[in-house]
Amino acid sequence: MGPRDKVEKVTDLRLPLGLLLSFYGVILIATGAIQGTRVLGINVNLWWGFVLLLVGAAMLYLARRARSL
């Protein structure tokens, strides 16, 4: 992979964005699973972590699909 390919890869914003959101998702899931803090009876970290991970993964999938076309 030449330097230009590397550049094209990051130019698709969905890739870094997907990485960041998935990373935050994983952190929240871990925090929720370990600490288990409940707010109004909900383990918000856990649930919201799943949402973030889902959105992050969807972005990564879209970025990957666009690149392999």
Place this chain on the structure above:
Amino acid sequence: MHLTPTDLLIIASYVVFVLGIGVLLKERVAHSSDFFLAGRSIPAWVAGLAFLSANLGAQEMIGMAASGAKYGMLTSHFYWVGAIPAMVFVGIFMMPFYYGSRARSVPEYLKLRFDEKTRAFNALTFATMTVFSSGISMYAMGALLRLLLGWNIHASIVVSAVVVLGYIALGGLRSAIYNEVVQFFLIVFGFVPLVWLGLRDIGGWSGLASRVPDTYLRSWQYIGSAQANPMGIEWFGMVMGLGFVLSFGYWCTDFLVVQRAMAADSMNAARRTPLIAAVPKMLFPFIVILPGILALGLTLQPNPGAAPILQQNPGGGYDYNMALPMMIGRYYPSGLLGLGITALLASFMSGMAGNVTAFNTVWTYDIYQSYLVPRATDAHYLWVGRATTVVGVAISVATAYVAMRFNNIMDMLQLVFSFVNAPLFATFLLGMFWRRTTGHGAFSGLIAGTLAAALHYEVTAVAAASSLVGKVAVLHTYPSDMAQNFWGAIWAWTSCFIVTIAVSVITRPRPSGELAGLVYSLTPRIADDRLVWYKRPAALGLVVSVLTVALNLLFW
């Protein structure tokens, strides 16, 4: 509020992430147009979300929640009346001239359409304004972080300045735009849980409705007269002053937002930029205003055993500015708290970055290249752009310190800027849609409008409020400063409109041949009727308008 290592990890990874984007994008910056216009290669959805985020500073987040707690759903007018119509207009009707003329900035469009002096006036006032407002928001951020987290205000200012400086000097406008999009997602994911938890705590919408007065949940019902609503403004001043003059003046002419659309990868993408931005914009009241109303509801009638969310001010009334931070403190456990603080930090930093990138471009192209060093190499201007980033950030930091010591000076500056901004839309409207408008007309109209705004301020007062400067005479007293502001804008716009027409009629117009691509009647229509509907600006604009009207009716 107390941050745990998890929260700090979330915040720190954001800082590393934005700097990383700057480093990776550096390779894309080979020419000055890459740095200042992102090579005109940004896809519509990215430009659209950046268009929205560039305007959404953290001061706005805090301020809108405060306004929600203070005025309730009336605040939604700043979105559904004060933003969406202008965004639809700029996308469908004005973008063809901004993008089509290949102007690199809004002042440059004024130069192409009118003349040198009109551009100079706009470029100088805009450059000064952006760098000062970036300093003011830097100070606001430092003060908030000190209050919430006990962070050192000097460290907050310096660290944020260095981070912003780093990613812009490296990746230029593309870097700023990418980080604005990231900010958009952080704000959505950082604040939606707040609304979710708040609504759950208060017992849903019906629970909220049973705890706050009806005026707080309606946007139009109580706006027939200024006395009937807490904002102290009647519908005409609101619709004309905010909805027409101020809103169109901002969204259609402010280079900070227009620059995002100018960076789009095609005319079609540029026109769709504000329209794509309008969709989340119309839903934002539910993320930024609703937490404020929930805070009020949980203060007026707290749940059994729970403390009220808002604190009483020593002087009476609630501390509305703390509505959003107090809600975060109440509901967010460690983890989510880190995400919420990161969203606030991101909007502070990208707000600052937006100002700095706009300042860069106007300074380098419209002042440096136009008046100081006109015929240098492209590499030279790229270098100047990077150097200007350093200077712009340095001036912002200096401004932040001035704001810290002398609050009045900053209030004065913002007042003067509001005089300059008020008439702008009249100039652009006439320039784009009446080919007879001349440079002399535009320039004298702008001066007349600015003077009219200043004069209006000098002869009116606000009930029960002290004034920044002495008044010449008080001919009229408004019930609120918002009313004074809206009506001042109406006077400024009207003066500019009339003077521009009058002077244009008696001065020599430019030959039609020179105005092709700059004026509506001399520019070929764009044929987009063969595209799918969601790629056609007019169709998209119609959908956005219908949805906005529906939201207004729903919360009538």
